Amino acid sequence: MEHIISVLVENKFGVLARVAGLFSARGYNIESLSVAPTLDPTTSMITIVTIGDDRIIEQIMKQLNKVVEVLKVVDLTETHFLDRETALIKVHTKPEHRDEAIRIADIFRAKIVDSSPSTYTIEITGDVDKVEALINLLRPLGIKELIRTGRIAISRETSRTDSPRREPALLKT
Amino acid sequence: MKKTGAEIFVESLRLEGVKTVFGLPGGVVLKIFDVLCQQKDIELVLTRHEQGAAHMAEGYAKATGKPGVVLVTSGPGMTNIVTGLADAYMDSVPLVAFTGQVSTDLIGNDAFQEADNVGISRPCTKHNVLVKDVNELAQTIKEAFYIAMSGRPGPVLVDIPKDVSIAKAEFKYPEKVNLRGYNPTIGGNKHQIKQAAEEIMKAKKPIIYVGGGAVFSDAADEVRELAEITQIPVTMTLMGLGSFPGTHPLSLGMLGMHGGYWTNMAMHHSDLLIAVGARFDDRVTGKLSEFCPEARVIHIDIDPTSIKKTFHAHIPIVGDVKAVLRQMNVMLRSMDGNPAEMKALRSPWLKQVGEWKKSHPLTYKQGDKITKPQFVIEKLFDLTKHEAIVATDVGQHQMFAAQYFKGNRPRTWLTSGGLGTMGFGFPAAIGAQKAFPEKLVICITSEGSFQMNLQELVVAAEHKLPVKIVLLNNGCHGMVRQWQDLFYEGRYSASLLGNMPDFVKLADAYGILGLRARKPAEVESVLKQGLKHKGPVLMDILTDPYENCYPMIPAGGAQHQMMLEDPPELKLAKKGGAHKKKVDEGEGVLPA
Numbered sequence: 001m002e003h004i005i006s007v008l009v010e011n012k013f014g015v016l017a018r019v020a021g022l023f024s025a026r027g028y029n030i031e032s033l034s035v036a037p038t039l040d041p042t043t044s045m046i047t048i049v050t051i052g053d054d055r056i057i058e059q060i061m062k063q064l065n066k067v068v069e070v071l072k073v074v075d076l077t078e079t080h081f082l083d084r085e086t087a088l089i090k091v092h093t094k095p096e097h098r099d100e101a102i103r104i105a106d107i108f109r110a111k112i113v114d115s116s117p118s119t120y121t122i123e124i125t126g127d128v129d130k131v132e133a134l135i136n137l138l139r140p141l142g143i144k145e146l147i148r149t150g151r152i153a154i155s156r157e158t159s160r161t162d163s164p165r166r167e168p169a170l171l172k173t
Numbered sequence: 174m175k176k177t178g179a180e181i182f183v184e185s186l187r188l189e190g191v192k193t194v195f196g197l198p199g200g201v202v203l204k205i206f207d208v209l210c211q212q213k214d215i216e217l218v219l220t221r222h223e224q225g226a227a228h229m230a231e232g233y234a235k236a237t238g239k240p241g242v243v244l245v246t247s248g249p250g251m252t253n254i255v256t257g258l259a260d261a262y263m264d265s266v267p268l269v270a271f272t273g274q275v276s277t278d279l280i281g282n283d284a285f286q287e288a289d290n291v292g293i294s295r296p297c298t299k300h301n302v303l304v305k306d307v308n309e310l311a312q313t314i315k316e317a318f319y320i321a322m323s324g325r326p327g328p329v330l331v332d333i334p335k336d337v338s339i340a341k342a343e344f345k346y347p348e349k350v351n352l353r354g355y356n357p358t359i360g361g362n363k364h365q366i367k368q369a370a371e372e373i374m375k376a377k378k379p380i381i382y383v384g385g386g387a388v389f390s391d392a393a394d395e396v397r398e399l400a401e402i403t404q405i406p407v408t409m410t411l412m413g414l415g416s417f418p419g420t421h422p423l424s425l426g427m428l429g430m431h432g433g434y435w436t437n438m439a440m441h442h443s444d445l446l447i448a449v450g451a452r453f454d455d456r457v458t459g460k461l462s463e464f465c466p467e468a469r470v471i472h473i474d475i476d477p478t479s480i481k482k483t484f485h486a487h488i489p490i491v492g493d494v495k496a497v498l499r500q501m502n503v504m505l506r507s508m509d510g511n512p513a514e515m516k517a518l519r520s521p522w523l524k525q526v527g528e529w530k531k532s533h534p535l536t537y538k539q540g541d542k543i544t545k546p547q548f549v550i551e552k553l554f555d556l557t558k559h560e561a562i563v564a565t566d567v568g569q570h571q572m573f574a575a576q577y578f579k580g581n582r583p584r585t586w587l588t589s590g591g592l593g594t595m596g597f598g599f600p601a602a603i604g605a606q607k608a609f610p611e612k613l614v615i616c617i618t619s620e621g622s623f624q625m626n627l628q629e630l631v632v633a634a635e636h637k638l639p640v641k642i643v644l645l646n647n648g649c650h651g652m653v654r655q656w657q658d659l660f661y662e663g664r665y666s667a668s669l670l671g672n673m674p675d676f677v678k679l680a681d682a683y684g685i686l687g688l689r690a691r692k693p694a695e696v697e698s699v700l701k702q703g704l705k706h707k708g709p710v711l712m713d714i715l716t717d718p719y720e721n722c723y724p725m726i727p728a729g730g731a732q733h734q735m736m737l738e739d740p741p742e743l744k745l746a747k748k749g750g751a752h753k754k755k756v757d758e759g760e761g762v763l764p765a
Contacts, residue, residue, distance in 0.1 A: 010354060014303070018295060025296050055481065062478040068300045068320060071354040 002031070003057050003077040004153045007046040010069040011037055019046055019070070022063055028052060032085075032150035043071060047152045076153045083153035086125045088113070089135060092142035093120050101141060108134045119144060175341040178307045178333065179204040182271070185314040187214050188346045191242050193233065193607055194218070195226035199246020200286060201273035201335040206244075218607060218636065221628040223250050225600040227257020228626065231266045232601030235587045236562055237608045238391065240321050243270040248286030251332075252293065256594060258328045259297035263591025264412060265389060267326035269317050270294075276336040277305055290332045299327030307340040312347050319350045324357030325476040326389055357475060361492030361500065369447075369471045369488045370504040376445035376469075378522045379405045382428065382457075385412030385590065386450015386474060386494050388583045393417065395498035396449060402505055402512070404519040406526055408436045410451050411575055415586040419579025425526065426579070429457040430726045431572040434735055435529035437726065440465055441733035442525075448472040450494040453484040454591070463731035473497050533737060535576055537720070544693045546570060546645045546716045550577040552697055553615065553643060556704060561585065561613045562605050566598035566622030569651035572722045574617045596625030599642065603629055606638040613641070613704070620646045620673060630683040633709040641703055642711040644676060647718040655721045658743055659736075680711035689713045719747060 009015045016035055023030050031049040038045050050060060057075065064073045076083075093101050098120070105112055105122050108130065114121035124134050128151065135146065176184065182205055186194070195218045198206045209217055220226040223245045230241025241261075245254055251272040261268045275284040291303045300320045304313050310333070317329040373379060387396050393416050400407045400423050407417045408425040417424055425436040440446070446468040451457070458464040461483060472479075472486035473494055480489045490497055537547040550573050563578055564587040565571040571588060580586045587605060589597035602616035623644055633640050653668040680687030686706050690699040696714060703710045724735040739747065 014291060014295075017292070021295055059478065059482060066476070066478055068352060068355045 001053070001057075001077075002049060002051050003075055004081065004083060004151065005048045005050060005060065005064070006072075006074045006076055006153065007048060007064055007070055008038070008072040009044050009046055009067075010071065011042050011044040012069060015044070015067075015069045016046065018067055019048075019064065022067065023048075023050070023060075026059070026063065028056065028060055032148075034150040034152050047150070049151050074155070076155060080156040080158055081153050082156060083127055083151050084125055085128055085131050085149055085151045086123065087131050087135070087146065087148045089122045089124065089138055089143060090114075090119050090145040091122065091138050092144050093118060097141050101138070104134070104137050110134060176344040177204065177208070177341050178310055178338040179208040181307070181310050181342065181344050182314065182333065182338065183208045183212060183215065184344060185311050185346055186242065187212075189314070189318050190239075191215055194242045194244050195220055195229040195233070195604065196244035197221075197223050197226060197246070197250060199248075199250050199273060201247045201275055202244065202250075202333075202338070204335070204338040205271075205273070205333070217244075218632065220600070220632055222626065223253035224256055224596065225603075225626050225629040225632070227254040227268070227270070228260070228594075228597050228600035229604035229607070229629070229632075230268050230270075231257060231261050231264075231597070232564055232587050232604030233608045234261075234266050234268060234604075235601070236584050236605035238389070238584060240267040240269050240318055241604065243268060245270070246273040246286065247275055247290065248288045250286075251288055251290045255293060255297060256592075256596075258294055258330065260589050260592040260594045260597060261328040262297045262299065264589065265326045265385060266328065267321040268328035269321050270298075270328060270330045272330060272332050273338075274303065274332045274334040277334045278336070280334065290330065294330045297328070298330045299325075301330035301332070303332040303334075304337055305334070307337050307342040310337065310342070311344060315347045316350050316352060320352070320355065324355075325386070325479075357493075358477075358491045359475075359493045359496050361473065361490040361497040363500070365488055365490045366497060366501050367504055369490060370501050370508065372445055372469060372471065372488065373403055373405070373447065373501075373505065374508055377518070378443050379403070379445035379447060379519075380425075380439050380443040380468075381405050381407040381447045381449060382410070382440070382451055383407060383413040383416050383449045384410040384451025387413055387416040388450075390450065390475070390493050390495040391583070392450070392495035392498055393583045395495055395502060397421075398502050399447075399498055399505070402502065402515070404512075404515050404523070405447070406439060406523065408432070408440065410454070410457055410590070411588060412590040413451060414575060414588075415580045415583045418581040420581060424579075427575045429454075429732075430459070430728075431576065431722050431724065433530070433535065433576070434533035434724050434737060435526055437724070437732045437735060438529045439526045441731075443468045446470045448474070448486075449498070450474055452476075452479040452482070455483070458484065459726045459730050459732040463733075465732075533724075539693060541693055543717045544690065544696055544714060545720055546573045546647070547577055547720075548693065549643065549645060549696055549700075549714055549716065550574050550617070552700055553617070554578045556697075556700055557613060557615065559585075561615045562587065562602075562609065564588070564598045564602035564605060564614065564616045566616075566618040567593045567595045568619055568622060569647075569655065569720075569722050570617055570619045570622075570645040572652075573645075576722075578617070595622040597622075599623060599640075600626050600629050602640045602642075603632055603636075603638055606633075606640050607636065610638070614639075615641045615643060617643050617645070619651065620644060620648065620676070621650045621670060623676075624674075627679070630680070630685060630709075630711075634684045638709060639707060640709045641706075642709070643700070643703075644711060644713050645716045646673070646676065646713050647716045647720070648673060649718050651718070651720075652722070654718070658719075658721065659725075659727070659740070663743075663746060676711055676713040686710040687713065689715070691715050
């Protein structure tokens, strides 16, 4: 099953290599990865999308917690969360396709952020399904270049009653 | 007053209570070595190879419980300690390794003797840091020692560029560390400990399975108390040996691939497994799907990643073994079982285990022609009893030593368990002897392992460290040869060592006493003479090249399906085939 794991780390050089190395050394998969400083400039948030059964995810959580520079690990999939991804899509636009491209972008509330006589560059932000749906619709027009940020995610502020499955003991506080 | 990085380094080590540093100099650490030679509090043991330094530091750390300290130069100096770091990481040995690095302005330029020390060591250290600013040096050293020693111990590497060792800063050694992401759990969860105690009280066929964690947390007394008040038999992993007396009536000795028949049978039939600071290594479990099929599992470990990594645990307890067992023993004592009742509850189980032991004890047949390795270890144990610290290398001799040398105290059994590093034993013995100059330190090794770090003989001679090297010389990589006999139809690919140095002359060349025992009848006198000798001594004991180590769980086999002796076809081959011819004619693997 796919899991989105937020890893709060010290904002120091080498930390990303340590986290990424942990995945490669133990044969875990990284589907996507995003890193940036948080509000507190001494820390960074790494968002990792990974796939594994419960046993593997438990090991990943524990192994991440063991890293000295890791401050907190949360498996967002165990809670209610929002995830977003941004993609920049450069599509070929023959004269007869330029209107079509604009219409498709409009449907998805995507923006055209760059334009040349033969291309549009479209910016889209949304969950994975939305981004993929847009890519699929643009594909017949001819995609020249595509770049995606990887996913970021944040927990929702709700007071729903379902409790997370994992023991809180796994989380460093 | 401002101090240079090198002065800060030495002063920090002094404040950490470091007495001995194992290392070898080089270009970028000259400044540090220059300061080292101008003071007397910290002694440098100059090794002849950096790998030797790393293993000496391991031996020192394993024997004392204090961190072992290594100081080497950049590039090849660092890469040569990688095996030692990986070994220490696998076996949770607290090491602090300081490596030199090229000046910060040269890093990344492929400078002379540059290597990415932090990158190379990342997967084989608990933590590592490149110090880029002399103002951070003291704090980093403080943290390095703290991380190496706390929680599950392990190696930490601190990389010091040349310009950082020369630059000056105000020196103030921090009193405490402040690592917000690092906070090992010590006390276990009370509720879970209570639950565990309740299971222990009612189990009919329980077994305690102790690993190296019990040694590192100094929990030998607590393990013994647990076993005695509950009358539960105790088995130890290779790393756990010594944490419970090997001669205690409740001791089952080592378990796993070359564990006793009775031990593995007891594991297989147990209804409650109490894992104490052990990590369910594949050499212990054999085939996981058939491991302890009937047992409920209590797993105590300070490292949460060890729990449920390979095997399930019904009652996981994250915490320091000593602290957890203390709490558990108090609970067990307060529960309403009295010792007589306890004995009665356990007696059928203990009787059953005793029967297994009686029906299939460890055996070997010592004739008068050729010395059996087991015979040497038994003799050595008889002669030294529990007074010795034993360091071993890796292979058959290590397993024979684990089976026949029944140590009684923790920190007297130094071996490379997880990584299985040949070449570990001799330098480790030197490190232990350096820590305890007055104690008897024995290195049980073989010609294969010994030749991997024999250059350190000169260190034993130079520092007058009276290490007793018992070299079981069977002329081959015995364990490899055993597997080839059992699983590769006796094709000895690269396992026979052929040309062999004359170890007695070799010892002589290094200024060390060398002795040799060719025949079984000579073994005792050579051992006696060697043990009596005041200085270091190398005893070259020629042993049977074809002796195999049993019991044996074949790789991937279930723990209760052990091989107890040579299979019939191998016996036949030994009787009339190539083996016998080789042995009779003294050719092939036997040293001339």
